[in-house]
Amino acid sequence: MLPQTDSNRGVYPQRRSAMSAKRSASRRDFLKECFSGAALLRASGTMGLLAPVQQAALPAKSKVVIARDELLRGTGSTVDSRRMLSLLDRAMQTLFDRDHAIEAWSKLVRPGETVGLKVNTLGGRGLSSNLQLVEAICERLQEAGTKAGDIVVWDRDSNELEHSGFHLSTGASGVQCFGTDRVDYEPELVTHGSVGSRLSRILTQRCNVLINVPVLKDHDGAGVTIAMKNMYGVIHNPNKYHPNGCNPYIADLNMLPEIRSRMRLTICDATTAQYEGGPAFKPEYSWRHNALIVSQDPVALDYTGWQIIERKRAEKGLKTLQAEGRAPHYIATAADAGHQLGTNDPSRITVAEA
């Protein structure tokens, strides 16, 4: 980088990437258009808003729900949509202590709010946020009163979304699905601590509510990449924040008000997880965990996910991440007094099996 001398250079005229004008006519069409898997459409829920939606305020104890279904894929390799929906329902009902899934969703999102599902598609088809899971979330959101057009499934790059099996959709009425490359990043920097970045306009202009849908996996720098690290896909310069095991960058990034104020829930896809060689997909190090990990506390969720990865590493005879010199110290940073994004204290985390 240069000092402030040779600063002027030609600037190309602004060009726009026209977004497709394709429109989705209905919820049913949306499911066909946005996702490759078969979709289950249910009657829209008529449940009213039972309680005011609350921001993800941290309770004294954080709850992390692990929902598993050994038969999630039946006898095949593809996740069964019906079973996924059922698994998601169990997870949400357990997290929110509700008898019906729609009640849980209604506690989370108000009709009229715009909801962004931040998926993770770096790992391609092998290790990205599961399509059936995203379908299920979209379905329940709509049944809880969110219009299809108020939902956007997104990641940083449209190509990566497509390579992971998502169908891009930018129609006004259906669920939206596209990458930040279609709308760019905000021109102004936002800063917190060590982080200074431009935020995706999908986050800032298309979402009131953020639901984080990451994948449970190993990361060669951070140790693990689960909930909080997935926010690297929200900024324009993630490459600047990988030194020192991504610490304190991950914690600082999640402190940005634009992220923190929108974040309501993390639904971690652990249907296929990876214990080594991440974040890229390495089939030899991945396993079918057939689980979802759900929490409103991203720190507790990351801590819990980390323990799952460590157990799998031990089972496979691998060293701990600590022994490998890449323990996820960012988790403790996120929990410290300067961040308070959640808790990493196991005595303050209730892990509920669903």
Next chain:
Amino acid sequence: MDHELDVQGNVNRRSFLKCALASGAALGVGEFPASLAAAPLPGGAQKQDDAQFTVEAKFYQKLQNKKVKCKLCPRECTVGDRERGYCGVRENRGGTYYSLVHSRVCAAHVDPVEKKPLFHYLPGTVAFSLATAGCNVNCKFCQNWDISQSRPEQVPADFIPPRRVAELAKQYGCPTIAYTYSEPVVFSEFLMDAADAGHAAGIRSIVVSNGYMQQESLKAAYGKMDAVKIDLKSFTESYYKDVVTGQLKPVLDSLVTLRKMDKWTEIVYLVVPTLNDDDAGFQGLARWIKTNLGLDVPLHFTQFHPEYLLKNLPITPVPTLERAKAIADSEGLHYVYIGNVPGHPAQNTYCPKCHKMLVERVGFTASKNLIRKDSCPFCQHPIPGIWHT
């Protein structure tokens, strides 16, 4: 095609000039142009054909598990499959490391060479100046952060292969190609090829760089340069760590190596109020230059303007710059300049022996150059530099 530079074939002079001037940096106009921000495109970045910009990196090592270790700069990023290095412009794809910015020009401009600044290298000429996205550090004061701290796909760019760069330079009457604006370290492969193409066409190459490189890559890449300007951002490691996100020692090593390579080198030191403006730092810097590079290396103390992540600090007071110059002068350095201060007499070049003015500069233009046969016309003292094409 709506690109300002018709880079595929015929030069569209009107378009090019429009491009060059759109920034407000009209050639020969404006003593200190307003800072530029290559505004991101509100409608989204253009779609670019990544394949045409992608070449295998020259400086890296393959590791196990499809990882690579970058050997371009001292950071030595270990990069996993599908990931990028700190610079954001090099990507590991299946265990092979690629530069994504070869011929991927995101900024192009015809600049006075004085704006680099190079004061002892072909004064009064213009340089065909270009950049790609990316940087291997993250200076909190960067004035070009919108391209230096972006990934290539986030910045509009044109495909301008090396031979075309040389053609354009020639077409616009530039005796030099300047690699500048962002950080040329990160586009070394392109820079090397463009320098070769330029030399084949009789065009020289100059680079404006932080010098934060490994020795081997420095020798290979900057060995092809005809002149080098290094930004020595401070004389303390703590400043490099906290403000630059780099290290001082490798930069000093680069300067010594460039000296040994006999490359014409000038140094710029941006003086940032409260952060690197203490007397001890100025003195240490001047003494180090005197001992390791000699008295004749031009040193430019330039004025800071609040930018990027350092908007809370004021513009460097001119007396601070004058104090820095006085300290360096007192250590015996022959050519100490003050930059970014329009009309300041320390923009001119004076003979260190008879003290007469030899090169007068107005803004970024050398309005008078009295040097003849590389010497002072008044006392015949040799004046180091490359003074005439």
